[in-house]
Amino acid sequence: xxxxxxxxxxxxxxxxxxxxxxxxxxxxxxxxxxxxxxxxxxxxxxxxxxxxxxxxxxxxxxxxxxxxxxxxxxxxxxxxxxxxxxxxxxxxxxxxxxxxxxxxxxxxxxxxxxxxxxxxxxxxxxxxxxxxxxxxxxxxxxxxxxxxxxxxxxxxxxxxxxxxxxxxxxxxxxxxxxxxxxxxxxxxxxxxxxxxxxxxxxxxxxxxxxxxxxxxxxxxxxxxxxxxxxxxxxxxxxxxxxxxxxxxxxxxxxxxxxxxxxxxxxxxxxxxxxxxxxxxxxxxxxxxxxxxxxxxxxxxxxxxxxxxxxxxxxxxxxxxxxxxxxxxxxxxxxxxxxxxxxxxxxxxxxxxxxxxxxxxxxxxxxxxxxxxxxxxxxxxxxxxxxxxxxxxxxxxxxxxxxxx
Amino acid sequence: xxxxxxxxxxxxxxxxxxxxxxxxxxxxxxxxxxxxxxxxxxxxxxxxxxxxxxxxxxxxxxxxxxxxxxxxxxxxxxxxxxxxxxxxxxxxxxxxxxxxxxxxxxxxxxxxxxxxxxxxxxxxxxxxxxxxxxxxxxxxxxxxxxxxxxxxxxxxxxxxxxxxxxxxxxxxxxxxxxxxxxxxxxxxxxxxxxxxxxxxxxxxxxxxxxxxxxxxxxxxxxxxxxxxxxxxxxxxxxxxxxxxxxxxxxxxxxxxxxxxxxxxxxxxxxxxxxxxxxxxxxxxxxxxxxxxxxxxxxxxxxxxxxxxxxxxxxxxxxxxxxxxxxxxxxxxxxxxxxxxxxxxxxxxxxxxxxxxxxxxxxxxxxxxxxxxxxxxxxxxxxxxxxxxxxxxxxxxxxxxxxxx
DNA sequence: CCGGATTTGTTCACGGGCGTCACAAAGCGA
DNA sequence: TCGCTTTGTGACGCCCGTGAACAAATCCGG
Numbered sequence: 001x002x003x004x005x006x007x008x009x010x011x012x013x014x015x016x017x018x019x020x021x022x023x024x025x026x027x028x029x030x031x032x033x034x035x036x037x038x039x040x041x042x043x044x045x046x047x048x049x050x051x052x053x054x055x056x057x058x059x060x061x062x063x064x065x066x067x068x069x070x071x072x073x074x075x076x077x078x079x080x081x082x083x084x085x086x087x088x089x090x091x092x093x094x095x096x097x098x099x100x101x102x103x104x105x106x107x108x109x110x111x112x113x114x115x116x117x118x119x120x121x122x123x124x125x126x127x128x129x130x131x132x133x134x135x136x137x138x139x140x141x142x143x144x145x146x147x148x149x150x151x152x153x154x155x156x157x158x159x160x161x162x163x164x165x166x167x168x169x170x171x172x173x174x175x176x177x178x179x180x181x182x183x184x185x186x187x188x189x190x191x192x193x194x195x196x197x198x199x200x201x202x203x204x205x206x207x208x209x210x211x212x213x214x215x216x217x218x219x220x221x222x223x224x225x226x227x228x229x230x231x232x233x234x235x236x237x238x239x240x241x242x243x244x245x246x247x248x249x250x251x252x253x254x255x256x257x258x259x260x261x262x263x264x265x266x267x268x269x270x271x272x273x274x275x276x277x278x279x280x281x282x283x284x285x286x287x288x289x290x291x292x293x294x295x296x297x298x299x300x301x302x303x304x305x306x307x308x309x310x311x312x313x314x315x316x317x318x319x320x321x322x323x324x325x326x327x328x329x330x331x332x333x334x335x336x337x338x339x340x341x342x343x344x345x346x347x348x349x350x351x352x353x354x355x356x357x358x359x360x361x362x363x364x365x366x367x368x369x370x371x372x373x374x375x376x377x378x379x380x381x382x383x384x385x386x387x388x389x390x391x392x393x394x395x396x397x398x399x400x401x402x403x404x
Numbered sequence: 405x406x407x408x409x410x411x412x413x414x415x416x417x418x419x420x421x422x423x424x425x426x427x428x429x430x431x432x433x434x435x436x437x438x439x440x441x442x443x444x445x446x447x448x449x450x451x452x453x454x455x456x457x458x459x460x461x462x463x464x465x466x467x468x469x470x471x472x473x474x475x476x477x478x479x480x481x482x483x484x485x486x487x488x489x490x491x492x493x494x495x496x497x498x499x500x501x502x503x504x505x506x507x508x509x510x511x512x513x514x515x516x517x518x519x520x521x522x523x524x525x526x527x528x529x530x531x532x533x534x535x536x537x538x539x540x541x542x543x544x545x546x547x548x549x550x551x552x553x554x555x556x557x558x559x560x561x562x563x564x565x566x567x568x569x570x571x572x573x574x575x576x577x578x579x580x581x582x583x584x585x586x587x588x589x590x591x592x593x594x595x596x597x598x599x600x601x602x603x604x605x606x607x608x609x610x611x612x613x614x615x616x617x618x619x620x621x622x623x624x625x626x627x628x629x630x631x632x633x634x635x636x637x638x639x640x641x642x643x644x645x646x647x648x649x650x651x652x653x654x655x656x657x658x659x660x661x662x663x664x665x666x667x668x669x670x671x672x673x674x675x676x677x678x679x680x681x682x683x684x685x686x687x688x689x690x691x692x693x694x695x696x697x698x699x700x701x702x703x704x705x706x707x708x709x710x711x712x713x714x715x716x717x718x719x720x721x722x723x724x725x726x727x728x729x730x731x732x733x734x735x736x737x738x739x740x741x742x743x744x745x746x747x748x749x750x751x752x753x754x755x756x757x758x759x760x761x762x763x764x765x766x767x768x769x770x771x772x773x774x775x776x777x778x779x780x781x782x783x784x785x786x787x788x789x790x791x792x793x794x795x796x797x798x799x800x801x802x803x804x805x806x807x808x
Numbered sequence: 809c810c811g812g813a814t815t816t817g818t819t820c821a822c823g824g825g826c827g828t829c830a831c832a833a834a835g836c837g838a
Numbered sequence: 839t840c841g842c843t844t845t846g847t848g849a850c851g852c853c854c855g856t857g858a859a860c861a862a863a864t865c866c867g868g
Contacts, residue, residue, distance in 0.1 A: 265659065
């Protein structure tokens with residue numbers, strides 16, 4: 001069909017920013033869109049109708065809740081419920097997962113999680129892409145791109161997984177290349193993007209979670225082992241010149257601490273992860289559940305009652321605080337979002353953590369940094385989708401061209 | 405006079421980027437300007453003539469050295485020799501200095517340096533501004549703005565000097581406010597900007613020195629005491645959310661090291677500054693010359709011959725390397741420029757420093773980071789001028805308006 | 809010495825994209 | 839019901855760029 005597109009004579013340059021505003025929930029109505037874009041109502045109107053004809057957003061003329069008390073109520077804008085989706089995939093220590101994610105970070109469909117990781121990346125990515133392709137067939141959705149989150153630093157521009165430490169994969173595996181080959185073989189003709197899972201969680205938190213509105217957002221998270229960090233500057237993920245920024249695991253937080261595989265002692269990596277908590281509390285790792293789950297359960301259940309758990313938790317909080325203070329001194333973010341065990345530590349005793357960070361950073365001005373727990377359930381998946389959506393957010397019109 | 409401006413009907417948006425290209429020496433001819441801007445020859449021509457009528461650049465139709473071997477030689481572009489200037493000022497431990505700086509980072513005039521710092525900031529800034537105003541009168545140049553470099557973190561948006569540790573000033577002194585008041589009183593009706601001296605040096609090195617072309621530039625420098633850092637991302641100084649980023653002095657580089665006033669031990673600040681070198685080499689600070697000069701002279705004169713000096717230098721190099729590796733892991737820059745004593749350490753044994761950084765960063769990929777000595781003589785002054793020039797670089801036409 | 813090849817500077821018409829303005833539409837309150 | 843306020847929409851014009859044509863300057867080969 002020869003797609004009868006409205007001949008757009010305005011708003012071409014504002015199309016991307018406008019879509020991003022609706023995508024992140026910052027433009028609930030056309031009036032807000034007008035002010036946020038800093039354009040006239042005429043242009044904002046053209047932009048909204050264009051995005052609607054592209055099938056990306058919906059414009060609902062019904063009144064709804066008025067913006068102010070007076071005047072004509074503005075049309076309501078929302079992400080299209082049945083619009084295109086991104087194929088999102090995630091590989092972690094215990095298995096992998098696939099999902100379809102629409103605009104607004106909405107998870108539209110999820111494939112059943114798998115709980116084993118093959119030592120051959122191509123095998124794993126083949127399976128997870130096949131699962132995603134299955135979801136696309138079932139739902140009949142159009143796919144605009146694919147994203148993959150891996151628990152490893154991803155080197156740019158090669159797209160290789162440099163240190164998949166907690167995965168049985170070889171260091172330097174060309175994950176993006178493999179991912180794209182799997183996509184082609186599965187009959188999903190889109191470009192695949194790859195990123196570190198903590199980085200992508202951070203991106204997701206910034207757009208749809210606890211990081212919304214932060215100008216300089218720092219995320220730090222523990223998975224099952226090790227610590228990862230991420231930085232979102234002015235809405236863009238900062239991955240450094242070769243994709244390897246924010247490898248924060250080897251900040252020294254205890255000069256007399258445990259030896260680390262990096263050769264030093266007392267690195268954040270080995271002092272604030274789940275195993276460190278279990279050891280400090282005098283517990284042995286149990287056979288059931290991941291280390292993260294065990295450590296989290298321990299804090300949740302016994303922090304108020306068990307002295308050893310309380311002392312261990314506080315010790316980790318103090319060390320995490322030292323590490324965060326070091327990062328605050330270097331990066332000066334206006335918000336910190338914590339994930340994994342670090343989130344649990346924050347929830348256990350937020351005042352203590354905030355006090356340590358404030359005391360040791362920026363001459364006492366570190367207290368101006370907000371420290372929050374992450375809020376998204378599947379941040380890595382949503383973040384992987386963000387990666388896939390980015391080209392559309394940058395130039396929504398490209399969709400119409402490729403629709404041909 | 406009613407400035408007969410050419411009625412500009414093109415190139416308005418490209419004016420700023422074009423000026424920046426000429427300013428940083430990346431557009432020596434009009435042909436290069438055309439390709440760098442990504443516009444047509446017609447637009448580039450209009451832009452060049454407009455910048456010339458504004459008195460900011462000169463367009464020299466003489467052949468000069470041809471770009472390629474064939475074809476008509478392109479007109480040569482250069483910063484106007486007699487164009488407007490910025491008033492640049494610097495306060496450091498031993499005194500202060502004032503200069504006029506034109507586009508291209510050219511120091512046009514310098515006032516004699518003064519070698520004492522009064523405990524009252526208003527007194528010092530009044531004197532230095534008066535010196536700058538004197539230069540303006542002598543040269544008859546038009547002044548487009550003023551910039552001040554101070555050896556302290558400068559909080560944004562307040563413009564206060566948070567930790568003038570090596571200055572007899574109170575912490576939190578409102579230097580920008582004072583600076584602007586002094587400018588008004590001295591009859592220099594321009595806006596004054598303030599920044600940390602290392603930050604401004606970094607900006608200057610990025611635009612006119614060893615940092616040219618770097619996408620992510622990290623600068624680390626020692627002054628007379630203490631260590632400062634700065635980061636230039638995509639051509640813009642990254643000062644964090646409140647201006648306090650890159651306070652890198654308290655990275656731990658020796659867990660058993662000297663106690664630091666921050667409460668920790670073995671911080672970069674106290675392990676790699678001039679006093680640390682003198683102590684490690686078993687020398688006492690002499691009465692003559694600054695600590696930096698003494699330490700630098702010691703390395704320069706006795707590194708090859710004196711065992712104690714060599715060992716001390718190597719010790720500092722190793723610790724500096726550790727600190728830089730930590731920063732590389734967090735920031736992943738593509739270039740590092742070192743100043744002050746760190747520059748001397750690099751020049752003494754570059755292979756050793758590079759090896760330490762490479763070994764301890766990014767799983768051995770840290771070797772891809774170029775480490776260079778800074779090249780500008782008065783980086784802080786030039787950087788202060790950059791701050792003042794920035795509004796003009798962002799919108800050159802504003803000059804014509806205020807020229808009335 | 810001269811004519812093509814090549815690259816650059818200049819002029820002019822054209823058009824895309826956005827603001828301005830006027831008017832209609834849709835709610836609220838007296 | 840009549841203002842008052844705010845929002846959506848269309849006509850018009852301006853700004854700022856492209857594209858094409860032509861002139862200018864230099865190199866190269868004969």
